[in-house]
Amino acid sequence: MPRQVLEADVALAASGDADAFERLYRAHSARVHSLVRRMLDGDEADDVTQDVFIRAWQKLGTFRGESAFGTWLHRLTVNVVLARRKSVGVERGRFITDDQPLERATGRRETVELSMDFEEALARLPDGARQVFVLHDVEGYRHEEIARMLGVVPGTSKSQLHHARMALRRYLDR
């Protein structure tokens, strides 16, 4: 969809036009849903994606257009995900502490895991390592920002990123 059309829709949606907001949903839902799906467990992705768009609708009045709407929505998505992570409070072995994170995190035999594709392997990482990896390598955040968002020191973000990458090396094949 042409950018200026979406920008007009942002203004319309901010004024309460639900049809315009639906067009924004159609244009951005894949990106939002994919980010949520990679950051959280798959069965939460639909709910959290809905929450993201509800929040966006409520907060559109505060969107001032300094950044692109997509960037603003992306940031909002990360905030909703991280708030969810705090409120749920249950994190699977949050950070990797040795060199066999997938085996430890899942308790599965390596032969089973070798049949996983990259996204599945990513989903099986401990939450903390997975979120660092998604934010840094998929979404392009810097360690300082990630550390602030996750409430850890940058060194932790760096070492978790490295562990996550090391674990994912074996699942590069599609």
Place this chain on the structure above:
Amino acid sequence: MNHQWTDRLSEYLDGELMSAERDALETHLAGCAHCRDTLAELRAVVARAQSLENRAPAADLWPEIHARLTVRRRFSLTVSQLLAASIALVVLSGGGVWLALRDGSGTSDPTMAAFPQLVAPAGTPVAWRARTDMAVAQLEETLAQNESRLDTATVRVVRQNLGIIDRAIEKAQRALQADPGSAYLNLHLAQTMRRKIELLRRANALAVAES
């Protein structure tokens, strides 16, 4: 992971090592195939992460999102507004229209002034019915767009009324098929159609007032 430098390879890859560390690591890399392989794999992981494709949710989440949006933006009607929206229900249920027409009060309804072209249709039934059908179609389309702004109770009342009116229209049309020249039945049908237009206009006005 016997190599002291292996754990630094991601930082090296990301350009985050100080120059002294970077130089030392590069010296090590020159002589260590294991670390070179690992570095290549890490680079491939990063490239894979950057090429991940976004996928839309399997189910369309919009209906649910839309329903929750309108919860916040809905408004509640006052009792008098609900009563106003229910006028057609009161008038039309139990044969009220027939009684109203017999005593003449139906034609003196001031809300009908807005639709002078619909008054006294008996002589030219085809023409007024075409105009009325068009007006109804436009209003129904508008209401379909506006309905989400009304709260559930109002929508229910409006739909109930429309259902009653539609059944009355259907009945009148069936009677007219048996007796096409009846001025009485034509007037009754026109009256019922005007009730429908009034109801649609009222519902739209309520919705637009909150948009």
